[in-house]
Amino acid sequence: MKNINNSKLKIIPLGGLEQIGMNITAFQFEDSIVVVDCGLSFPEDDMLGIDLVIPDITYLKNNVEKVKGFVITHGHEDHIGALPYVLKELNVPVYATKLTIGLIENKLKEHNLMKSVKRKVIKHGQSINLGAFRIEFIKTNHSIADASALAIYSPAGTVIHTGDFKVDYTPVFGDAIDLQRFGEIGKKGVLALMCDSTNAERPGFTMSERTVGKTFDNIFAEHRNTRIIIATFASNVDRVQQIINSAYKYGRKVVVEGRSMVNVIGTAADLGYLNIPANTLIDIEQMRNYPDEQMVLVTTGSQGESMAALSRMAANMHRRVQIKPGDTVIFSSNPIPGNEKAVSKVINELSMMGADVIFQDVHVSGHACQEEIKLIYSLVRPKYAIPVHGEYRHLKAQAGIARSLGIPKENIFILSSGDVLELNEEKAAVTGHVPTGAILVDGLGVGDVGNIVLRDRQHLAEDGILIVVLTLEKYSNQLLAGPDIVSRGFVYVRESEGLMDEARRVVEDALENCRAKKITDWGKIKNVIKDALSDFLWKRTKRSPMILPIIMEV
Numbered sequence: 001m002k003n004i005n006n007s008k009l010k011i012i013p014l015g016g017l018e019q020i021g022m023n024i025t026a027f028q029f030e031d032s033i034v035v036v037d038c039g040l041s042f043p044e045d046d047m048l049g050i051d052l053v054i055p056d057i058t059y060l061k062n063n064v065e066k067v068k069g070f071v072i073t074h075g076h077e078d079h080i081g082a083l084p085y086v087l088k089e090l091n092v093p094v095y096a097t098k099l100t101i102g103l104i105e106n107k108l109k110e111h112n113l114m115k116s117v118k119r120k121v122i123k124h125g126q127s128i129n130l131g132a133f134r135i136e137f138i139k140t141n142h143s144i145a146d147a148s149a150l151a152i153y154s155p156a157g158t159v160i161h162t163g164d165f166k167v168d169y170t171p172v173f174g175d176a177i178d179l180q181r182f183g184e185i186g187k188k189g190v191l192a193l194m195c196d197s198t199n200a201e202r203p204g205f206t207m208s209e210r211t212v213g214k215t216f217d218n219i220f221a222e223h224r225n226t227r228i229i230i231a232t233f234a235s236n237v238d239r240v241q242q243i244i245n246s247a248y249k250y251g252r253k254v255v256v257e258g259r260s261m262v263n264v265i266g267t268a269a270d271l272g273y274l275n276i277p278a279n280t281l282i283d284i285e286q287m288r289n290y291p292d293e294q295m296v297l298v299t300t301g302s303q304g305e306s307m308a309a310l311s312r313m314a315a316n317m318h319r320r321v322q323i324k325p326g327d328t329v330i331f332s333s334n335p336i337p338g339n340e341k342a343v344s345k346v347i348n349e350l351s352m353m354g355a356d357v358i359f360q361d362v363h364v365s366g367h368a369c370q371e372e373i374k375l376i377y378s379l380v381r382p383k384y385a386i387p388v389h390g391e392y393r394h395l396k397a398q399a400g401i402a403r404s405l406g407i408p409k410e411n412i413f414i415l416s417s418g419d420v421l422e423l424n425e426e427k428a429a430v431t432g433h434v435p436t437g438a439i440l441v442d443g444l445g446v447g448d449v450g451n452i453v454l455r456d457r458q459h460l461a462e463d464g465i466l467i468v469v470l471t472l473e474k475y476s477n478q479l480l481a482g483p484d485i486v487s488r489g490f491v492y493v494r495e496s497e498g499l500m501d502e503a504r505r506v507v508e509d510a511l512e513n514c515r516a517k518k519i520t521d522w523g524k525i526k527n528v529i530k531d532a533l534s535d536f537l538w539k540r541t542k543r544s545p546m547i548l549p550i551i552m553e554v
Contacts, residue, residue, distance in 0.1 A: 007424070008424045009029050009159070009191070009422070009424065010420055011025065011026075011194075011421045012025065012420050012421070012434055013026075013418070014418070015056075016388065016417065017395065018392045018395070020041075020337075020389070020390065021042065022040060023037040023038075023388075023389060024036070024039060025037065028063075029133065029154045031066050032066060032068055032130065032131025033060070033067045034069060034131070035060065035067065035069070036073065036150060036161055038055070038082045039077065039079040039082055040053060040077055040081030041438075045338075047440065047454060049442055049457060050440045050441065051442055052441045053439070053441065054081070054082035054438075054446070055436065055439070056439055057090060058434075059435060067092050069093040069095055069130050070083065071095050072094060072096035072104065073096075073150060073161070074144055075099055075103035084107045085441065087116075087117050088111070092118075093118040093120060094120070096119075096121070096122065096148075097121065097123070097124065097137065098146060098271055099146035099268060102267045102268075105119070125137065125178075132154060133152060133154055134153040135151070135153070136151040139174075140162065140178075141167065141168035141171050141176065141209075142166060142367075143166075143233065143236045143239070143365070144235045145173055145237050147164060147165060149161060149165060151185050156423070156424040157383075157425060158189070159193075160190055160380050162193070162194065162195045162368075165372075166206045167206070170208045172210060172238035179375070179379060182376060185380065186382075191382065191424070192382050192428075193386070194386045196373075197387045197390035197394040197397065197398040199369045200373060200390065200398040200400075200401060201393065201394060201397040202370060203371070204369050206364060206365050206366075206372065207364040209239070209364055210242075213245060213246065216242055217246050219330065219358065220249070223356075224250070226328045226356070227293070227324070227326075228295070228330065229329045229330070230298050230330045231310045231331050231332065233302060234258065234265075234300050236366075237268040239332060240265060240268075240298055241275065243296060243298055244274070244276055244277075253294055253295060253296070254282070254297075255282055255297050256298050257297055257299045258301065261299065292324075292326075297321065299313075301313075301346070302332065302333035303333065304339055304343040306342070311342075314350050315349060323354075324354065326355075327354070330359070332362045347359065383425070384412070384423060384428050385399065386412075387412075392414070395414045413430070420432040420434060463543045463544055463546070464487060464488055464545045465488050465548065466485060466487045466545045466547050467487070467549075468507055468549045470482035471552045471553070471554055472552070473553070477514070477525075485507075490543065499541075503533060506533055507533060513528065529547075530547045534547055
């Protein structure tokens with residue numbers, strides 16, 4: 001039997017590093033693999049028509065017999081969103097806290113996976129044994145309830161993964177983060193700390209979620225005579241709770257609008273994470289029975305998403321809610337990097353309709369700033385630091401914090417997705433790389449749109465398409481009909497008849513050329529037509545549309 005002490009723990013991020021989103025990390029010790037989180041990310045601007053992006057789990061599929069389960073830190077899309085897609089290919093049990101499992105079950109229902117997927121609710125403080133690992137759930141605070149950090153105990157040492165967290169001593173619901181437990185585990189010795197880096201560039205502490213409740217109270221007191229519309233993240237149950245508290249205090253009714261908002265609030269209320277006074281929540285249909293000054297509307301769309309409820313109201317496309325002069329609209333969120341333009345557009349549209357828009361001081365982050373990160377390091381005292389959850393600059397800022405607390409440079413690892421970090425008490429090093437990547441989901445198709453299709457979409461979007469249709473006689477290749485040219489997204493044909501006539505002549509000349517050179521292969525003929533037409537159009541318009549020659553024979 002080989003000496004267990006020489007075996008190393010492998011940490012393999014399969015996504016989520018150098019980006020916000022698509023978090024998924026495999027922990028492997030010999031024949032046991034445990035996967036932490038399984039998130040999606042949203043498409044970049046150049047991913048035309050893509051709905052969502054999920055991680056490539058080739059490595060897990062190739063080692064399916066070793067995978068013991070998914071352990072989920074909290075219920076945000078960038079940590080649970082890919083589960084239904086991944087569980088179809090890799091059916092292993094899922095472990096998480098109560099609200100997180102509730103939100104995962106919403107997804108499993110949509111994908112008809114409730115019967116096939118095993119799931120288990122774990123309480124904070126509980127541990128589960130999965131192969132060579134024991135995993136303990138530790139209570140933390142975040143912008144969604146029931147968030148957990150994980151202590152991952154392996155024969156090679158203990159790793160603490162904070163999940164997404166902040167330190168909130170006065171949370172709206174439940175207990176404060178269990179700092180004592182971090183300290184106890186730290187005393188026994190921790191091999192590595194994987195800590196949330198989202199706010200690692202920001203000095204100081206993140207404010208308590210409760211401070212937002214005070215702000216809401218003040219706004220409600222100042223705007224007693226107007227309808228109040230508040231946009232926030234659907235998943236922030238504590239934020240919604242505080243809105244409900246203020247509404248109740250000032251005698252207002254609350255309507256929840258937006259599909260994701262209705263889903264999450266429903267699940268949270270069923271599981272006891274929301275305390276709603278009787279007769280406070282009303283259906284959107286009943287809204288017309290109450291005067292404006294008794295109404296609060298809680299809605300999705302705080303990020304300017306074009307299809308979300310608030311954006312539809314701003315564009316005057318919402319079926320039941322019209323913005324009126326005097327409405328007070330509150331953005332209870334910060335724009336996620338990249339969404340600033342969309343948010344600004346919605347604010348302008350709302351202002352033009354006469355609404356009073358408030359977006360200062362009505363939001364606090366769900367992530368730890370520098371002082372809280374330092375607190376966790378000081379309690380855990382890890383040998384190695386592995387910054388996670390953030391773009392490269394955030395990971396680098398976290399590495400800087402670790403250095404300032406005395407962790408030597410060679411013990412800090414900024415990993416890329418796919419890196420295999422092997423570590424034990426003696427040493428740690430990146431020893432290899434596994435395949436990772438982004439699988440694109442478009443409608444019901446998973447992975448059937450790749451780079452080539454995207455390149456074509458880009459090409460069509462930029463320059464349009466020209467279709468050339470012609471009929472040739474079977475053996476002589478004599479032109480019998482055409483060439484007809486149809487264009488979409490290239491030029492407006494009615495005003496460019498001259499250009500189209502010339503283009504037809506170019507195609508005819510190209511065909512004559514082929515006959516003169518005795519080219520009979522249709523593939524070649526198509527290429528000659530394409531090249532000739534492409535050159536002509538580039539010279540005349542400086543555009544290069546996609547050209548599709550279609551040849552029919554008689």
